Amino acid sequence: MHRPPATEAEVAEELAAVRPALLPRYTAELPGARAAVLTRLWRALAHEPLPWISGRVRGAHSLALRLADGRTLYGPHADPYATSAYVTGVRLDRERQVDPAVLMTALAVPHGAAFAAELADSAASLALSRADADHSKEWPDRDWEWEQRVTDGHPFHPGCRSRPGLSVADQLAYGPEHRPVVELGTVPVPADGCLVSGGWPEELRDGERLLLPVHPWQAEHVLNRSYDRWRPARPLLSLRTLALPEDGPHVKTALSTRLTSSVRDISAYSVRAAAPLADLAEELVARSAGLLHITRTLGAVCAHSPDLAALLRESPQMCAGPGERVLPVAALATTGLPEAPGWMAAFTRLALTVGLRLLDLGVALEAHGQNLLVILAADGTPVRLVYRDLADIRISPARLRRHGITPPPLTGRLITDDEAALRRKLFGSLVAGALAGTAGSGPALRAALSAAVPDLADTADLRALCEGPLPAKALTLMRLSPQTPGDQWASLPNPLVLEPGPSDQ
Template sequence: MSPCPSAETELACELDTVRPDLSAAYAAALPGARAAVLTRLWRALAHEPLPWIARREPTRDGLVLHLADGRRLHGPPVDPYATATNATEVVVDGRGYARAAELVTALGVPHGAAFAAELDHSTASLALSRAGQPREAPEPVTSWAWEQRVVDGHPYHPSCRSRPGFSVAEQLAYGPEHRPLVRLVLVPVEDGLLRGEWPAWLWDGERPLVPVHPWQAAHVLGGPVQDGPVAHPLMSLRTLALSDGGPHVKTAVSARLTSSVRDISLSSVETALVVSGFVESVAGRTDGLLRIARTLGALSAHSPDLAAMVRESPETYADAAAGEWVVPVAALPATGLAASPAWLTAFTRLALTVGLRLLDLGVALEAHGQNLLVVLSPTGAPLRLVYRDLADIRVSPARLARHGIKMPEVADRIVTDDETALRRKLFGSLVAGALASTAGTGPALGAALEAAVRDLPATSDLAALRGPLPAKALTLMRMSPERPGDLWTRLPNPLVQTPVP
């Protein structure tokens, strides 16, 4: 057999062995996957504060980036909120690159080698995701089925489909876009940390059982396990919806997927029920416009690699008898609803009303397209929101105090009174993330924002929304391993077209 020098060819070699029926479709999907990842990377180069880019110069046919070493990069124009692919080549001093990994390698910048490998893997996995889609599929009727329609992963992250450590067989078996059923395994815990009510099916006599993702059991854990129930993987891959319509199970997966290693910290388990109850109480002040998918129980074997949480299904907050249905915001483009400017304005108004109200009360949600879901009427009108996964919210004691709300005992890492940090958390996830990817372009986002903000209370937070929009500098974060935590950039605001200095 010939060598497999890149992730693209390595995946092709594996595919020829485990699923040869997909090999031709994979090869056909590669050019589009390369362009999709390159488009995401070019957006990052155009807008993130990367230290080796000296300046940016718009041209008639696109954009030129001047590097600190004197080289020039030329590519197409960049709408920072667009989700369509438009970069098939980026030119560096006269030489064109169609593959993101090769472009980063050619740049020769610090930490570029590791990032290039990620991009190579992202491209290959994205092609596999697209190749594995059925030609015909029934209309989804559950939120988990809708989110399995999110084939391309994160709309703006170049590592949108990077799954290092997952073989082709494992991607097909566990990736939600491939629509598998995953059988959880159960591990007994002798002396664990348990909070909340642990379901009856997760007990072995007096010992609680941790539901474990099979990838985690095979690659990280040792020791005996029991077969558990089957479930549908959600967008995060490590969270699954039980096939019997029961609650969702969040498991630990100690692999880097997109940006983060998906384990579950001991502090998250310790405070899970407190945070859930607290945010639910604050959400009660939104006149029913926001519901929280509550955490029901959390268990850790005193290890982030062996822990799990059980939480309500978002369907809990939709009236199925009345024809209501639930869609994760990341899957809204698949519904076709956002093509209507009136619908997009109504959804934007609902999301901003809820997000700004909670921010004023003292809770900044990380309301990106994966955490935020919308309950829709039988005709598709947005009725209310559901929020899940509370691990990365921020809580402001000062703002809570202004409204007479008692500060809960939560982990210090989510507590801040810094106005910039609070607004970054909400605006970066909701506006530059969820709303932008739903709109699909800057002009569409700007029009929806302009129409929606007219009806919102005039607050200092709303005024701040008219400035440059914060967004996570996802590529800078991946290329700055010495700087843990979130790094940020500022994007031109489509609401007022504020120039970014």
């Protein structure tokens, strides 16, 4: 049985048993962690189309949210692009709330109790992550070392560190921010009972059987079976993907527990699509004017169960030249570079040039701070991008054909010619996600976009980006709507357009 979401006290009790030396730092980090989660929750309350919020009134110094039950929630103006924990408390009628889980419970909305438990788990896990952070000021040399520096998870999701399936011991053993080495195992399965896409290395074959890499947590808690030890590996930002030593492949494993928003497994659809997507990636890279690498998928296998599947992918480190560093965009905030004069504009220009070019060709990337990596020159200048994990892009056959590209032989959720859906995918992940998370605030994002946009090719997609509201996944609405499948969306104020006036209902 999976561990349910934990409270701060439960995490403290577990921590005292498995790593008592970390307990004082964990306790010290709790107020900041609560504020970080509360800030993300307040952003959602202020901007997402939550059905139980009947009106929003912007005053000169604060924001009031009118609830459908007649109560009013008061707090600061909500910058949808801020990453600092600037919300330390809000007021529900006369009562001040400083704990996001307590606030969600008090709101008493449908599915709010389960979400409140996730928020408590998120704040406690975030405090644990920060307590064990690497505060070294030296820049790492390896890509996986950069991934270990990111303590806070998703910059805008209130469940940024929610790991309800993992105990404290599990988090310390498998969370990248705790810098562990994980012993991956293999499970033998009959080859004729597997779906295979691309090649599968001889190292992972045993006669008529394939050896599937398996995460030790998955083997113990989901598969409930023994496994043979295989290779040591370093967990990356996604936790279920791990880097093998000496720039070996990244291994994407099934990890069937809910992390942030989703249960992490590898579907047969993703395995089947891996090889056609790898072929499409080569075509896209060839048309990127040398500004983009897409890590190659080396092979994927599913034993006809999303709980027993694996994917091997080229390491992004292979894309860096001498003296260059490659790091996920989520780690940029740890470098200090976004505050350097002109740096954020240069990075924004590079990211939008690549993202809009691929969108014009017919592919909308899910270019958030985990999937998108940047290659830095020795002086920190952003020179190229790396994209990994094609499992959730969107592909327009009509746009591809317009550019003389044969669409991949795929159907299903990746395929759409709907322009709104294509733009939501890219703009929501790249601009409202990676760029906003790196800039750290609405004014900083506005300055970067204003400097970069004049240098970009004038296309209908660029005009849509500059003129309309900015789409972003309504992450809290999605967690409070378990009966509604798929993504739901919010419309955020466009940083390039003037903010609404004092009264906005």
